[in-house]
Amino acid sequence: MRVNNRICNLNTSQADEEEEEDKGEEEEEKVRCDGGDRSFDSRSRALQVVLPDDWETTAEVIRETGRKVLGVSSGRRKEDKETWWWNEEVQDSIQRKRLAKKKCDMDRTEENRQEYKELQRRVKREVSKAKQKAYDELYTRLDTREGEKDLYRLARQRDRDGKDVQQVRVIKDRDGRVLTSEESVQRRWKEYFEELMNEENEREKRVEGVNSVEQKVDKIRKDEVRKALKRMKSGKAVGPDDIPVEVWKCLGEAAVEFLASLFNRVLESESMPEEWRRSVLVPIFKNKGDVQSCSNYRGIKLMSHTMKLWERVVEARLRKVVEICEQQYGFMPRKSTTDAIFALRILMEKYRDGQRELHCVFVDLEKAYDRVPREELWYCMRKSGVAEKYVRVVQDMYERSRTVVRCAVGQTEEFNVEVGLHQGSALSPFLFAIVMDQLSEEVRQESPWTMMFADDIVICSESREQVEENLERWRFALERRGMKVSRSKTEYMCVNGREGSGTVRLQGEEVKKVQEFKYLGSTVQSNGECGKEVKKRVQAGWNGWRKVSGVLCDRKISARIKGKVYRTVVRPAMLYGLETVSLRKRQESELEVAELKMLRFSLGVTRLDRIRNEYIRGTAHVGRLGDKVREARLRWFGHVQRRESEYIGRRMLDMELPGRRQRGRPKRRYMDGINEDMKLVGASVQDAEDRDRWREMIRCGDP
Template sequence: MLCERITTIGLPDPSGPIDSVWVDATSTILKCARDTLGETEGGRRGNRAAWFWNEHLQRVVKAKKDAFKAWQKTMTLEALAEYKRKKKETKAEVVKAKNAAMDEVHEKLDSSQGEKHVFRLAKARHKAFLDSSEVRAVKDEGGKVLRDPLTVKQRCRMYFSHLSNEEFPRKERVSTPPTAGPIQAWTIEEVRKVVKKMKVGKAAGPDGVPVEVWKSLGELGLQWLTTFFSNITWSARIPQARKDSVIVPVFKRKGDVIDCANYRGIKLIAHTMKIYERLVDMRPRDVVEIASDQFAFIPERSVIDAIFIARQVMEKYREKDRSCHIAFLDLEKAYDRLPQTILWEVMRERGIPEYMVNIVQDMHDGATARVHTVHGTTSKFTIAVGVQEGSALSPFLFIMTIDTVVEHLLEGPLFYSSVCR
C-alpha cells in the first residue's frame, strides 16, 4: 500500500535542484508512510522476556485478574471455580502464543536474514546482564560527575565536537596534479547492485527514510535514484541531508561507563546517501590497488586470515626454537584524526579522477553533527577533521590513506589489519 501511494502521488523530478529535490522526495515519502502505516511515539522497549506478548494475551490475563479480585471480594466457591478456570485458560493461551512466536522465530532463522536474527537474539540476551544500557551521568574533563540533563548534553557535545575538529600538526605535502577524466553517469545496474546489498532493519538517519522504501519501490525507485545520483555527480554538490548526521555514542565495553572517552561515536547517515556512498566506493576500488598485505575492508581478505598467518609464523618459529616478535600498533581515534587535506592529496596521488575527488570533498565540506543522549539531542556542531564512522565510504578512504603512507615509510613483506601494518 505504501508503494502504491507513493507511486500515485509521485516523486519530484530527480533532475531538478539537488537540495529541493531531496527535501520534496523526503517529505513525500514520510507523508505517505504516516498516512499508510501510522506513527509510533517511541519510548523504552518492553520486557524482552515477554517478547511473545500480544493484545489477546493482555485481555485474557486481565480477565483472570478480574476473576481473582471477584473471588477475593466474595470468597464463594463459584468465584473460586471461575478463577481456576480463567487461570487454566490463561496458561493454555500463553503456551499457545509462545509456541506460535517460536515457530515464527524458527522461520526467520531459516530465511536469508537468519544470521542477522541469530546475532540479534544473542545481543539481546547479552544486554540483559549489563547495567550500561542507559547512562544518565557523565564526567567532565576534571573527573567531576555531571548529573544535570543540560550539563550532560553540553559535555557530550563538547567532547565529540573537540574530537571531530582536533588535528595534529604535520608537514605540508607537495600537491599532486589532478587526474583528468570524463564524468561518468551512474547506470541502473550499478544502483540495483548497491540497493540489493543494503541491509534492512538498520536505524534510519536524520531524514527518517529507511532503505526499505527504495527496495519496495522496485524499478520506479531504481530509475529515480539513478537519475538523482547522476545529477549529484554532474553538479558535484551533495545534498545537505548527507552532511547532517546524528552521533550515537556506543560504549566500548571497557573502562568507566560515564567517561565520554570510552564511547565510540557512530554517525547515523541518511540511507539514501549511504546508497550513493556505496556507488562512489565502487569506482575508486577499480582504480586503486591496495597492497596485498592489507586485511579487512577488502573482498576475500579477512582479519581472520591475518590472525591465521600470525599463528602459522609463531608455530614455525617454535618448531625451530627461535624467538618471534610481533608488534601491534593501535592508532588512537584513527577515523576521527585523519586530516581531510591529506585524504584529498592521497586520492589524487592514487590516480582517482578529479571529479570523484570533488564529490568526496563536498561530502565532508560543511558537515555537521548532533549527539544523541538519553536526555535528548544536542545542538549542531561542524566537523572539520576525519572521516565518519558509520559511512559506507570511510573504510576504503582510510585504508587507502594508510596504504599510501606506509608505502613512503616501509619496505618489505609485512601485513596489517585496518590500521596496522
C-alpha cells in the same frame, strides 16, 4: 513542483491497519520499516508511489507514504514490551476489576467485597491464559523458517533484560566528577565528541603540490545503482531522514531509475542534498574500561541510507582506478584477517624452528579515523590518480557535515564535524586505505615484514636494532602528516629472544615488551604455541553462549532450534582463527569439553543423568568441535594451495630458513597437523586443486 511519471505499481492488497496503544514509556517515533519486518513488505505493495525529480520532495513523499500505510511505532517491537502478551479479554477483565475496586472502596459491603475477590481471581486466570496462548504462538512461530529472525531478536532482548544496567544515564566529566542531570550529561557528550572530531594532531604543512587528474567521468549507470543496492544490508538503523534502504529495494526499477538520475545530478553539480550532511552519532561502549568514561565509547554515525548508496557507487569507481599496496589487508577484495593472522603465525613458526630471533612491533594509532587531516586525504587521493571530479565529490560529502549525539538521556545540540573520516560511512574504510597507502609508501617493506589491516600495523625484522629503526621511520612518516603513534598501546614481541633481553625504544621511551599479543582478534605467543589462543576461544564461546542463554536455556524451545542457535552464534566464536593453528589432542579436548558443557546446560542435562555425549550431540544436531576445527583447517589449506604462487600464504609455507630445530621432542608445526588431517580423510595435496572434490572430501556435517 515538477513530477514525472515514475510510478511503482506494487501488486498485493493492503492489509488492515492496526492501531496499538503504547503502554511503555514515550520513545522517539520512527516509521515501522525495519529490514525484516513483514508488515513493510506486505503492506507497502498496495501503494502507488510517485517519485518526484528533486530529492527534498521525494523524501517527504516517502515519509508521508510510510506514515499513512505503515503507521508510526514507538521504536520498540511488541515482543519487547512487558505487556506484549496483552489482549482485549485481559483488558476488559482488568477494567471490570478496577470498577469493582472503586465500588468496594465507596461501599464496603460483603457483596461488593466478594464480587471484587471473584474478579481478581478471574483476572489472574485470564492473564495466565493470555500469557500461555501468546507464548505458544511465539514458540510455534520460532520453530518455522519465517520465525528465524524473531528467534535471534528474542535472544538479544532477553540478554538486555538480564543486565543490571541497560543504559548508562550518568557520565563523568573531564575531571572525573559524576554528572547526573540530563542537561549536564548531554553537554558532556557534546563537549567530548565535538573536541574529538574537530581537533587535529600537530603536523607539517605540505609545501609541494600534486598534479590533479582532469578527465571526463562517465555518467552513473543503472547497473551500478543495482549493485550498490544489492550490497546494502537490510534491517539497519536509519539516519536523520528516516528513510531506510528497504524503501528503495521494495520500489524496484522505479527506485533504480530515480536514484541513477539523482546521483547523476549530484555528480554533475558536485553538491549533494543538505539533508545528507546531517547524522546522528551513537556512543557504543568498547566493553573495556570505565563505563562512565566517554573515552571508552566509540562513536558510530547513523547516516542517510541514500547517501550510503551514493558512497557505494563512488567507492566502486574509486576501487577501479586506485591500486592499494599488497601489505594492506583491511577491506580489500580476496583478503581478510585470516590472511594476515596466518602469515604472521607461519613466519613465527619458521623462525622458532630455525632457532633464529624474530622481532615484531605491533603499532597502534591514536584515534586513527577521527584524526585524519582532510587536506591529507585530498592530497593522497590526487596522488593515487583519482580524477579531480571524484575528489571534489568526496570533498562535498565532508563539506558542512553536522551531527548530534544520541545518548540515554536524549539528543544533544547539533555541532559541526571538520576533522577525520565518518565512522559508519560505507566509503571511509577505502579512503583510510588510500591515506595509509600514500603515507607509508617510503617506509613499508614487503609482506610479511610489514602488514596492515586498516590502522593495525605489524612491523617485523630479524634484529632488534633494525625493527627499532623501522619503527622510528614509521613514526616520523605518520606523525609529520597528522597521525599519531600511541606510546602506551604500541607493543613489542621477540620470538626466540634471550631471557632478560631488552626492548625497543620509540623516541627514547621504552616500548612495552609482551609474551603474547591479541592480533586481529587472535592471540599470538612469542614461543609460537597456541595454548593461550585455545583458552581465549573457550572464553569467547562462553561469552557468546551467555548472550543467547535466554533462548538456549528456555525449556519450551526445541533442541533442534537450540542447536541451530548454538551453530550460528557460539561455534563460530570458538572456531575463529583456529584454521591457522595445529592443535594437540589435549587442546582439542579442552574445546570439546567446553562445548559439551554448553550443550548440556542448554538441554537441561547434567552428567549425573548419565546421558552419553553422542546422544547430546544427536539431539541438538551438533557435530564434534574437533571435526569442525579439522574441516576449517583443511578448507583454509586448500584455499592457500589454490592461490597464486605470489600469495602471502603460499610464500610463507614455501619459505625456507637456514638453521636447525632444537634438540629433544620437536615442536608441533602447522603442516604436521595438515598431514595428519589429510591422512585421516584420505586426501592429498594434489586433491586441493579441485575445489569441489576437496570440499566433498573434508566436509564434516552435523548429525
